[in-house]
Amino acid sequence: MHIEVKNLEKRFGAFQAVNQASFQIKAGHLVGLLGPSGGGKTSILRMLAGLEKPDAGEIYFNGKLANSLSVQERGIGFVFQNYALFKHMTVFDNIAYGLKVKKTRPAVIKERVHNLINIMGLEGTENKFPDQLSGGQRQRVAFARALAPEPKLLLLDEPFAAIDAKIRKELRVWLRSLINEFGTTTIFVTHDQDEAIEVADEIIIIQKGQVEQQGTPWEIYNQPASAFVASFIGESNKLDAPLSLNGFPELTEYKGLDVQVLIRPEWIEIHSENAPVRTEAGQEGTVRHVHFRGDSWYLEIELLNGIRLFTYQAINQQVYQPGDKVNIFIHRLSVFTPKETRILENRSKVDLMPINL
Structure with a gap:
């Protein structure tokens, strides 16, 4: 029917x-x-x-x-x-x-x-x-x-x-x-x-x-x-104010507007402090919390600008501890205003090794 x-x-x-x-x-x-x-x-x-x-x-x-x-x-x-x-x-x-x-x-x-x-x-x-x-x-x-x-x-x-x-x-x-x-x-x-x-x-x-x-x-x-x-669908890092994030120059367009930025945890790639990730493409931060979830690790990371993001790490990958310095790379994010919805890709992504998301 x-x-x-x-x-x-x-x-x-x-x-x-x-x-x-x-x-x-x-x-x-x-x-x-x-x-x-x-x-x-x-x-x-x-x-x-x-x-x-x-x-x-x-x-x-x-x-x-x-x-x-x-x-x-x-x-x-x-x-x-x-x-x-x-x-x-x-x-x-x-x-x-x-x-x-x-x-x-x-x-x-x-x-x-x-x-x-x-x-x-x-x-x-x-x-x-x-x-x-x-x-x-x-x-x-x-x-x-x-x-x-x-x-x-x-x-x-x-x-x-x-x-x-x-x-x-x-x-x-x-x-x-x-x-x-x-x-x-x-x-x-x-x-x-x-x-x-x-x-x-x-x-x-x-x-x-x-x-x-x-x-x-x-x-x-x-x-x-x-x-x-x-x-409502899935998990997201929800950021309420316009931000300055490496690789996303478009975010400056939203200064003074009613905007929300959401980042899915699977869009965040973690590297150790000394990993060869271009600093202009990534974000430096510190691991604040780590929780074991059975099939993965839950990590909460504080960036240098004070923003806190959570993501997940496979249990067969490097295990981080609270206090570890890391570099993260945000592959994409969603921007929502009352008038539009946009998905922004990291401008430096083409210069990095591809990742399956």
């Missing part, structure tokens, strides 16, 4: 939950609605499902206006954050519920439910009740129940929020494979950027009820449309 949302609005009393939100989603895509809590993500999801009525705007399913359609007429499967399984029903009956409501023939129900049980890896749980299952199993039952009536659109509200971190990572991979197999257009709400980046075909960043940016995870990470997007 192809989805198009135009100028969607929703208020709850004096609170503007959704404000002129517009976006399109291609059929068969898995799309994440990502943003801070209270940003309007779940309100958009509930309006798509027909559980909330928009105050303004249009929702189109495959080119047809859907605003007036009932929940049942929309052909949507919904997985709630708390699973919302029927506690008095077995796994089989929970999954079969939507098919029974549609008055599907018993033989078809049996075949469809058993097929979903096998796909979901729930063999042996058919006669168990929800309170006899693990969190991961209950989540799979919720997915199976939503998929059983063969919905045209699957909506997931924080689908893994109630599951511990280890199982959540496993279920992300499982969800991606599941959607690839079924080909169902799917929208999921999350505030977990790692989850969205790992799972989604596209991400829609929502803030204060508005769409900040829509694109692939790669596009949003590497070409953020705003300082908010850049700081």
